[in-house]
Amino acid sequence: MTDAVASNKDGAATKVATSRDFAAAFKDAAISAGIALLLSVPLLSYKTVQKVVGLSLEDRWPLALGAVGIVFVGRLALNLFWWNRPQRVASATPEALKRATSYLTGVGKWLGVGLVVFAIIFPFLPFADRRMLDLAILVLTYVMLGWGLNIVVGLAGLLDLGYVAFYAVGAYSFALLATNLELGFWISLPLAGLLAAFWGLILGFPVLRLRGDYLAIVTLAFGEIIRIVLLNWYSFTNGPDGISGIPKPTLFGLEFKRSGDNTFADFFGLEYSTLHRFIYLYFIILILALITNYVTIRLRRLPIGRAWEALREDEIACRSLGINITNTKLTAFAMGAMFGGFAGSFFATRQGFISPESFTFLESAIILAIVVLGGMGSQVGVAIAAVVLIGGGELFFREFDQYRMLIFGLAMVMIMVWRPRGLIATRTPSIVLKERRAITGNLVAEGHG
Amino acid sequence: MSMAEPSPILRVDHLTMRFGGLVAINDLSFAAKVGDITALIGPNGAGKTTVFNCFTGFYKPTEGMITLAHDNGHTFLLERLDDYHISSQARVARTFQNIRLFSGMTALENLLVAQHGPLMRSSSYTIGGIFGLSSYVTAENAAIDFASYWLEKVGLIDRADDAAGDLPYGAQRRLEIARAMCTRPVLLCLDEPAAGLNPRESQELNQLLLNIRDEEGLSILLIEHDMGVVMGISDHIVVLDYGEKIADGNPEEVRNDPNVIAAYLGVEEEQVDDVEKEIAS
Numbered sequence: 001m002t003d004a005v006a007s008n009k010d011g012a013a014t015k016v017a018t019s020r021d022f023a024a025a026f027k028d029a030a031i032s033a034g035i036a037l038l039l040s041v042p043l044l045s046y047k048t049v050q051k052v053v054g055l056s057l058e059d060r061w062p063l064a065l066g067a068v069g070i071v072f073v074g075r076l077a078l079n080l081f082w083w084n085r086p087q088r089v090a091s092a093t094p095e096a097l098k099r100a101t102s103y104l105t106g107v108g109k110w111l112g113v114g115l116v117v118f119a120i121i122f123p124f125l126p127f128a129d130r131r132m133l134d135l136a137i138l139v140l141t142y143v144m145l146g147w148g149l150n151i152v153v154g155l156a157g158l159l160d161l162g163y164v165a166f167y168a169v170g171a172y173s174f175a176l177l178a179t180n181l182e183l184g185f186w187i188s189l190p191l192a193g194l195l196a197a198f199w200g201l202i203l204g205f206p207v208l209r210l211r212g213d214y215l216a217i218v219t220l221a222f223g224e225i226i227r228i229v230l231l232n233w234y235s236f237t238n239g240p241d242g243i244s245g246i247p248k249p250t251l252f253g254l255e256f257k258r259s260g261d262n263t264f265a266d267f268f269g270l271e272y273s274t275l276h277r278f279i280y281l282y283f284i285i286l287i288l289a290l291i292t293n294y295v296t297i298r299l300r301r302l303p304i305g306r307a308w309e310a311l312r313e314d315e316i317a318c319r320s321l322g323i324n325i326t327n328t329k330l331t332a333f334a335m336g337a338m339f340g341g342f343a344g345s346f347f348a349t350r351q352g353f354i355s356p357e358s359f360t361f362l363e364s365a366i367i368l369a370i371v372v373l374g375g376m377g378s379q380v381g382v383a384i385a386a387v388v389l390i391g392g393g394e395l396f397f398r399e400f401d402q403y404r405m406l407i408f409g410l411a412m413v414m415i416m417v418w419r420p421r422g423l424i425a426t427r428t429p430s431i432v433l434k435e436r437r438a439i440t441g442n443l444v445a446e447g448h449g
Numbered sequence: 450m451s452m453a454e455p456s457p458i459l460r461v462d463h464l465t466m467r468f469g470g471l472v473a474i475n476d477l478s479f480a481a482k483v484g485d486i487t488a489l490i491g492p493n494g495a496g497k498t499t500v501f502n503c504f505t506g507f508y509k510p511t512e513g514m515i516t517l518a519h520d521n522g523h524t525f526l527l528e529r530l531d532d533y534h535i536s537s538q539a540r541v542a543r544t545f546q547n548i549r550l551f552s553g554m555t556a557l558e559n560l561l562v563a564q565h566g567p568l569m570r571s572s573s574y575t576i577g578g579i580f581g582l583s584s585y586v587t588a589e590n591a592a593i594d595f596a597s598y599w600l601e602k603v604g605l606i607d608r609a610d611d612a613a614g615d616l617p618y619g620a621q622r623r624l625e626i627a628r629a630m631c632t633r634p635v636l637l638c639l640d641e642p643a644a645g646l647n648p649r650e651s652q653e654l655n656q657l658l659l660n661i662r663d664e665e666g667l668s669i670l671l672i673e674h675d676m677g678v679v680m681g682i683s684d685h686i687v688v689l690d691y692g693e694k695i696a697d698g699n700p701e702e703v704r705n706d707p708n709v710i711a712a713y714l715g716v717e718e719e720q721v722d723d724v725e726k727e728i729a730s
Binding site for chain 2: 295298299302303304306307309310313314316317318319320321322323324325427429430431432433434435436437439440443444445
């Protein structure tokens with residue numbers, strides 16, 4: 001009963017509001033049309049044309065009036081339908097909001113599963129030729145790097161501009177171990193990861209007291225130091241000549257070669273194809289990336305992961321709750337560096353050749369851009385951002401040639417304007433008592449180092 | 450034969466804190482008894498929060514000694530401990546004047562972060578946890594139960610899965626107290642817990658603090674400007690002005706102390722009587 005009365009009242013109110021709105025809209029449109037008329041009379045209505053005897057004027061009234069008409073109708077339509085449309089904020093009841101967020105988390109979950117399934121069947125799809133596989137391997141390398149850096153930047157809130165240093169340490173450790181000591185891929189890989197983690201700790205110590213911009217500057221310098229040492233320590237790293245002849249990975253001792261004692265194609269009785277090696281590399285990086293993802297998701301639900309996020313939210317409160325800030329920061333740096341090191345090892349074995357040129361500041365910037373655009377702390381967001389930035393960049397912007405970086409920058413600016421907290425801005429709680437609700441990004445701190 | 454005085458839980462001896470030439474705390478000595486609510490009051494800038502920061506390790510005092518005694522006879526010299534050891538070993542918990550919750554994390558997560566130390570040990574420093582050992586699962590469930598107990602107690606159990614930053618102001622204050630309690634402290638230091646609360650909320654806060662003292666058997670140290678809270682629940686009040694102690698006693702004594710009245714009204718001690726007459730007339 002009361003509801004009906006209320007809705008009646010509402011109906012009446014809206015009707016009154018519409019007629020008043022219409023009058024106002026009409027008035028506004030008329031004023032705009034008047035301005036358009038004032039402008040179009042001198043600008044559009046006459047045109048000078050050259051005749052046999054000097055210049056003469058030709059009138060173009062239809063054009064001028066047409067412009068006025070377009071302004072009037074357009075302004076009226078904007079007033080009535082666009083600016084006047086019901087405000088979303090006002091209509092968003094808590095219920096609707098809750099539904100929307102749970103819908104979003106649902107989408108995020110299924111999107112993640114869908115992406116993984118697609119990634120697994122990708123090499124067997126018809127369009128997966130050598131170029132596409134190569135690109136997919138590159139994208140997955142960046143996905144892995146993004147996920148690794150996400151631990152440091154997204155979870156612990158420590159702004160690291162020198163992440164490429166760990167990528168370089170991983171790649172060089174792998175290359176030197178594999179070429180000098182002739183250790184195989186599967187032994188060199190974890191060793192390279194551990195060495196990178198060790199360098200993560202070394203970087204961690206001096207920057208423990210630094211926050212925000214200062215931290216960013218020191219990490220930036222660290223990245224450059226590593227690159228310059230690699231460039232100048234000729235006797236050890238071969239300097240700018242780089243290291244070549246890095247062995248390819250083998251599958252339980254089977255090599256991916258055309259001929260030899262123990263080739264993959266022979267063993268399985270397949271016809272030799274260069275694609276086999278690429279598919280194998282693809283699966284190695286896919287598995288490495290999924291391990292990174294799995295470990296990160298696990299860590300987030302453990303006390304150490306919660307301490308990282310708490311550190312990002314409020315360092316002083318952490319100290320008052322008995323959390324050892326030093327250890328927490330160092331583990332974040334070490335974990336992030338370790339995954340960077342794994343990715344670096346993979347890069348070395350895929351390329352077969354590495355030189356300091358591959359580890360410039362631009363790499364750090366791109367990895368950081370992937371994390372920030374994806375939404376700090378969001379695993380799915382980082383993966384999508386890597387696919388869009390790296391894959392999209394290679395597939396669609398190749399032909400723009402030297403304008404590629406320009407378009408890349410423009411795209412980043414636009415994403416940041418539209419989605420300032422990244423593609424996926426919500427945070428999923430690490431633990432739930434009754435009901436899982438996503439947390440809007442504007443409550444989540446970005447961290448101050 | 451008279452009963453021996455219960456030994457104080459916290460003893461402050463000749464505490465002095467200088468920032469360059471500024472003397473924020475000057476030769477402060479007092480003791481807080483076990484199971485008491487001790488209030489630290491004083492006009493703005495009297496150095497109350499500085500005292501708290503010295504207790505909780507955020508500042509290293511220039512001079513003096515802060516001794517904390519546990520039931521079992523263990524004593525800790527707080528001025529020598531690192532800030533996180535003060536919470537994890539000496540078991541002193543604190544809240545902040547301007548709320549410092551982890552606003553992007555849920556209420557439940559906030560309380561689990563507070564149980565970081567025990568959870569870290571039970572996850573064998575992450576290594577056991579990553580493989581999902583059952584001992585860690587049990588420990589985590591116990592931690593959730595303990596957190597639920599405190600959420601229940603501060604009336605926030607229904608909002609356990611909401612972001613802490615989404616809660617209303619009064620609820621955030623209570624959540625911060627619950628978070629401090631989740632570190633299982635022996636001494637709880639509250640820095641202006643009633644600031645910004647309406648009269649009903651500060652009544653509820655009084656009840657909560659009395660409940661913590663009586664049921665949990667905790668000693669509480671309190672900085673507060675709200676005299677309703679201070680006089681209503683304190684067992685013992687210490688008054689600071691310009692970093693020095695000007696009065697020390699039970700609420701009745703402090704209320705009538707001419708030094709205190711002078712400090713709060715901003716006049717010399719001799720003029721207090723005149724001013725009071727003026728106000729009364």
